[in-house]
Amino acid sequence: MTEIQFKHVTKIFGRKVEAVKDLSFIIEDGEYVSLIGPSGCGKTTTLRLLAGTVLPTRGKIFFDNREVENLPIQERNLGFVFQHFAIFPHMNVWENIAYGPTVKGKKKSEIEELVEHSLSSVQMKERAESFPSELSAPELQKVALARVIAAEAKILLLDEPLGALDQKIREEFQFFLRDFVKKQGLTAIHVTHDQAEALSISDKVIVLNKGQLVQMGTPDDLIFSPTNLFTSFFVGESDFIEGYVLDDSSRFSKVRVGLESINVQNAGIHKGEHVVIAIRREFFDVRKADQNNENFLTGKVISDQFLGLFRRVKVLLKNQQIIEAKIHAKSPLKFEENETVHVIIDPARTRCFEFPKEGIKKSLEM
Amino acid sequence: MFKTDKENIELFFRKTRLKIETFLSRNSVLLIGKIITISIFILIIIGPIFYLLLQIFLHWGEIYSKVFNDPILGNEAFLMMLRSIGLSLKVAGIVTFFDLIVGIPIAWVLARYNFKGKKILDTLVDMPMAVPTSALGFSIYLFWGTNNGISRLLNSNVGLVSQGTLLIILTHIAFTFPYVTRSIKGIIADLDINIEKAAKTLGAPPFTIARMISLPMVKESLLAGTVLAFTRSLGETGATLIVSGVYQTAPVVIVSWMKGLKIPTTAFLSLILIIISLLLLTAVRLFARKVGLPWNKVFPRFERKISSKKVARTRDSLSITLFFIFVFIPALFVVIYLFQWWNKSPFSGDHEAGMIYQVFQAPDKKIDSIVHAFVTSVEVALIVTIVNLVIATPMALLISKTKNDKLKGLLDTLIDIPLIIPSSALGFSIFFLWGSNGLHLLSPGFMMIIVSHISFTYAYCVRPLVGAFDAIPTMYDEAAFAFGSSRLTAFRTVTMPFLKSGLIAVSIMTFTRSMSETGATIIVQGVERTIPVLLVDFFEASTFPAAAFAASLLILISFLSLLLLRYVSKER
Ligand SMILES: Nc1ncnc2c1ncn2[C@@H]1O[C@H](COP(=O)(O)OP(=O)(O)O)[C@@H](O)[C@H]1O
Ligand SMILES: [Mg+2]
Numbered sequence: 001m002t003e004i005q006f007k008h009v010t011k012i013f014g015r016k017v018e019a020v021k022d023l024s025f026i027i028e029d030g031e032y033v034s035l036i037g038p039s040g041c042g043k044t045t046t047l048r049l050l051a052g053t054v055l056p057t058r059g060k061i062f063f064d065n066r067e068v069e070n071l072p073i074q075e076r077n078l079g080f081v082f083q084h085f086a087i088f089p090h091m092n093v094w095e096n097i098a099y100g101p102t103v104k105g106k107k108k109s110e111i112e113e114l115v116e117h118s119l120s121s122v123q124m125k126e127r128a129e130s131f132p133s134e135l136s137a138p139e140l141q142k143v144a145l146a147r148v149i150a151a152e153a154k155i156l157l158l159d160e161p162l163g164a165l166d167q168k169i170r171e172e173f174q175f176f177l178r179d180f181v182k183k184q185g186l187t188a189i190h191v192t193h194d195q196a197e198a199l200s201i202s203d204k205v206i207v208l209n210k211g212q213l214v215q216m217g218t219p220d221d222l223i224f225s226p227t228n229l230f231t232s233f234f235v236g237e238s239d240f241i242e243g244y245v246l247d248d249s250s251r252f253s254k255v256r257v258g259l260e261s262i263n264v265q266n267a268g269i270h271k272g273e274h275v276v277i278a279i280r281r282e283f284f285d286v287r288k289a290d291q292n293n294e295n296f297l298t299g300k301v302i303s304d305q306f307l308g309l310f311r312r313v314k315v316l317l318k319n320q321q322i323i324e325a326k327i328h329a330k331s332p333l334k335f336e337e338n339e340t341v342h343v344i345i346d347p348a349r350t351r352c353f354e355f356p357k358e359g360i361k362k363s364l365e366m
Numbered sequence: 367m368f369k370t371d372k373e374n375i376e377l378f379f380r381k382t383r384l385k386i387e388t389f390l391s392r393n394s395v396l397l398i399g400k401i402i403t404i405s406i407f408i409l410i411i412i413g414p415i416f417y418l419l420l421q422i423f424l425h426w427g428e429i430y431s432k433v434f435n436d437p438i439l440g441n442e443a444f445l446m447m448l449r450s451i452g453l454s455l456k457v458a459g460i461v462t463f464f465d466l467i468v469g470i471p472i473a474w475v476l477a478r479y480n481f482k483g484k485k486i487l488d489t490l491v492d493m494p495m496a497v498p499t500s501a502l503g504f505s506i507y508l509f510w511g512t513n514n515g516i517s518r519l520l521n522s523n524v525g526l527v528s529q530g531t532l533l534i535i536l537t538h539i540a541f542t543f544p545y546v547t548r549s550i551k552g553i554i555a556d557l558d559i560n561i562e563k564a565a566k567t568l569g570a571p572p573f574t575i576a577r578m579i580s581l582p583m584v585k586e587s588l589l590a591g592t593v594l595a596f597t598r599s600l601g602e603t604g605a606t607l608i609v610s611g612v613y614q615t616a617p618v619v620i621v622s623w624m625k626g627l628k629i630p631t632t633a634f635l636s637l638i639l640i641i642i643s644l645l646l647l648t649a650v651r652l653f654a655r656k657v658g659l660p661w662n663k664v665f666p667r668f669e670r671k672i673s674s675k676k677v678a679r680t681r682d683s684l685s686i687t688l689f690f691i692f693v694f695i696p697a698l699f700v701v702i703y704l705f706q707w708w709n710k711s712p713f714s715g716d717h718e719a720g721m722i723y724q725v726f727q728a729p730d731k732k733i734d735s736i737v738h739a740f741v742t743s744v745e746v747a748l749i750v751t752i753v754n755l756v757i758a759t760p761m762a763l764l765i766s767k768t769k770n771d772k773l774k775g776l777l778d779t780l781i782d783i784p785l786i787i788p789s790s791a792l793g794f795s796i797f798f799l800w801g802s803n804g805l806h807l808l809s810p811g812f813m814m815i816i817v818s819h820i821s822f823t824y825a826y827c828v829r830p831l832v833g834a835f836d837a838i839p840t841m842y843d844e845a846a847f848a849f850g851s852s853r854l855t856a857f858r859t860v861t862m863p864f865l866k867s868g869l870i871a872v873s874i875m876t877f878t879r880s881m882s883e884t885g886a887t888i889i890v891q892g893v894e895r896t897i898p899v900l901l902v903d904f905f906e907a908s909t910f911p912a913a914a915f916a917a918s919l920l921i922l923i924s925f926l927s928l929l930l931l932r933y934v935s936k937e938r
Pocket of ligand 1: 013014017018044045046
């Protein structure tokens with residue numbers, strides 16, 4: 001049973017590189033948590049803080065209410081899986097897996113048992129004598145997992161573990177990984193910059209930007225209820241439409257966009273405010289303008305592109321803003337260039353945020 | 367039952383080792399380790415030089431009277447210093463000039479062309495660097511300066527080139543040009559050929575491309591190689607003792623004054639040589655990035671002419687021919703000489719002038735002193751190698767891992783000092799610090815030879831090891847820590863295996879360098895003799911066949927080392 005808690009953790013490298021800023025969160029026992037964010041936002045540093053290979057400049061980290069600094073690394077039950085696996089090249093698979101228990105001073109017979117068990121848990125028994133140079137990337141990945149199991153790790157730290165795999169194998173491996181973690185009863189913290197991977201593999205996702213926690217929640221929360229602009233921007237493709245709140249008295253608020261007005265979700269916005277409406281691209285619907293539509297913005301089609309499962313329809317709205325709707329490839333409607341259309345907006349699928357003072361672009365800077 | 371016992375014993379030892387390693391990995395213990403590492407560095411490498419400086423400063427009065435105001439000699443010592451330094455600088459300048467002329471085309475040929483025997487040529491080019499300079503000097507002297515070598519081909523009774531400036535220059539070119547070749551060969555090979563191709567499509571002739579595009583890219587390392595060649599020529603003792611005759615270069619003067627125990631004047635001259643070398647080192651460090659070679663004007667017609675295929679081929683084969691005539695054949699001529707004089711003189715047929723008689727049968731039993739010197743040489747080289755591995759590895763680790771850029775830069779520069787100052791001057795400063803004029807811990811002899819050899823081979827160890835440490839990805843260390851290793855356990859189980867081939871290569875290099883050193887050894891040897899020094903002794907006693915025997919032995923050893931080194935670095 002291990003619960004991990006960060007309390008106002010800050011890590012500064014050198015004098016001024018603030019890799020992690022005032023980070024607080026709780027990860028419960030047995031959870032699969034992903035850490036996502038753009039490159040350089042402090043994901044690896046957060047993992048290394050957890051592993052204890054770097055120490056926080058300020059703040060505290062607890063494992064089950066015990067401060068990490070007082071917990072020898074051997075008792076933290078951590079296992080680290082690196083992007084490039086870090087399988088020791090001069091040891092064979094067996095020796096690699098035996099590394100943890102060997103340096104922890106376990107009995108030989110016990111080590112043998114552990115290695116056998118972990119080899120079979122990743123179905124690699126027949127490769128025990130192989131050297132890393134003879135293994136493929138997915139096999140190395142499995143060795144890395146087996147090594148963690150043999151070290152009797154309860155907490156699995158994964159730093160972009162699938163980054164070195166091909167796209168197709170990667171998707172298979174996501175399932176393998178989650179399944180494996182759940183079967184072994186581990187707590188996993190998985191760093192990735194791929195939001196799709198994070199959403200499909202995790203129980204919870206932590207979004208980081210510039211070393212700060214932006215939002216933590218279930219994949220569902222992040223997709224359907226982002227609490228800020230950055231999350232809706234980073235977790236999935238969204239478009240942002242600028243407007244002013246005309247009325248906030250009923251279930252949906254009325255927002256003026258250019259010369260038109262639409263209804264949006266009424267959450268935390270007030271009459272007269274300058275707001276941004278965020279809508280995921282797959283939640284737009286585009287219809288012919290001559291139909292009897294409700295809650296729409298008018299625009300002109302710029303292009304209608306076929307993208308496999310989806311079509312991407314680019315529309316120039318009347319307020320001169322461009323949005324991209326992702327509509328199902330099977331949708332019967334086809335659009336001509338310059339055709340006037342209605343972009344239908346489902347109020348329940350909208351999120352509204354206060355317009356950032358520094359402008360939308362600036363506030364999404366990574 | 368038995369199995370459990372064995373298991374328990376293994377467990378006990380492993381646990382004990384892990385506990386010790388964990389203890390030694392504590393920050394306080396590591397700090398002590400760092401302090402020891404830096405102390406050794408100061409005591410053996412930097413200390414002697416600063417001590418020399420300090421003593422000359424403190425005893426300026428005595429030095430002044432000996433050097434400038436001797437009751438009998440007046441300022442003769444000073445004049446001799448000036449003459450010898452002048453000669454040394456002149457020789458080094460001319461040698462470096464020819465090094466560039468010979469060294470650059472050969473580097474180009476080795477980096478860019480593929481032909482049969484390229485690997486052999488590559489090894490041969492490195493040979494003169496590995497062969498002990500005293501053997502090299504002796505061989506070259508036999509070839510040019512006696513009636514055995516070139517004169518025989520020309521049917522002449524006397525040597526073609528007598529001892530003196532010209533012979534010194536010929537000798538120095540042989541062992542310094544590889545520094546130029548080596549410094550740029552790898553970089554030329556790695557240069558992006560596409561850039562050159564692009565320039566070619568714009569109509570530039572190949573020579574212009576090489577000069578304007580390729581060479582400027584290598585200028586920093588070319589400069590480093592050139593400076594190394596210059597300082598090697600400036601500081602060489604062993605070969606110069608043999609080929610100089612009455613024209614004494616500064617390091618030779620140090621040796622002869624030291625033999626006459628003229629300590630104050632030797633100290634002063636050593637210091638001047640050290641200062642010249644340090645100024646050079648500093649200049650290179652400061653200006654390496656700033657210097658531009660004056661190559662921006664183009665001389666199209668002339669260059670197009672010398673770029674034509676025919677000229678290019680002539681130029682390349684010419685530089686290789688020059689290499690064989692002026693470097694390779696003279697450098698190894700001593701082996702031919704040995705066979706010529708095997709059991710009799712090829713001229714008179716006199717049996718007592720032959721090598722067999724001189725070495726094995728003559729009453730002074732030279733073979734005994736050869737065997738003794740050989741054992742001494744090997745013992746010294748082995749001890750020096752082992753000690754250096756022990757003290758250089760932590761230093762390399764320190765330099766590679768330190769996050770303090772200033773400390774890193776400082777150590778990085780200081781490491782090079784013993785590499786660049788004349789080894790006789792270095793030997794003298796070690797004699798000065800450790801001997802009766804300083805700490806009084808050692809007197810000239812076996813131990814002092816070891817200390818001096820450690821000093822000048824230290825950089826040869828540290829440099830490549832820093833590179834080896836830098837090349838190890840940090841993720842392996844981190845993985846080891848994450849699984850619960852202490853720092854020392856991680857070092858033993860993860861870092862060391864990466865380092866293995868690097869350590870072997872460094873050991874071979876250190877061993878060879880120690881085996882071949884003359885200048886420093888002569889200063890600190892006392893009554894001990896190593897093979898290179900014995901060779902000089904034999905030469906001075908005019909027993910050439912015996913000297914040839916010793917020289918061939920040295921060449922054989924260094925050749926084997928070189929092969930071993932090639933083998934090890936290929937395995938990597
Ligand atoms: N050891 C270090 N020394 C100095 N700066 C570092 C170090 N490690 C990371 N950083 C800096 O901290 C920031 C966050 O790095 P990191 O945690 O590796 O980001 P991510 O894994 O999200 O790409 C980056 O700006 C990086 O340059
Ligand atoms: Mg990272």
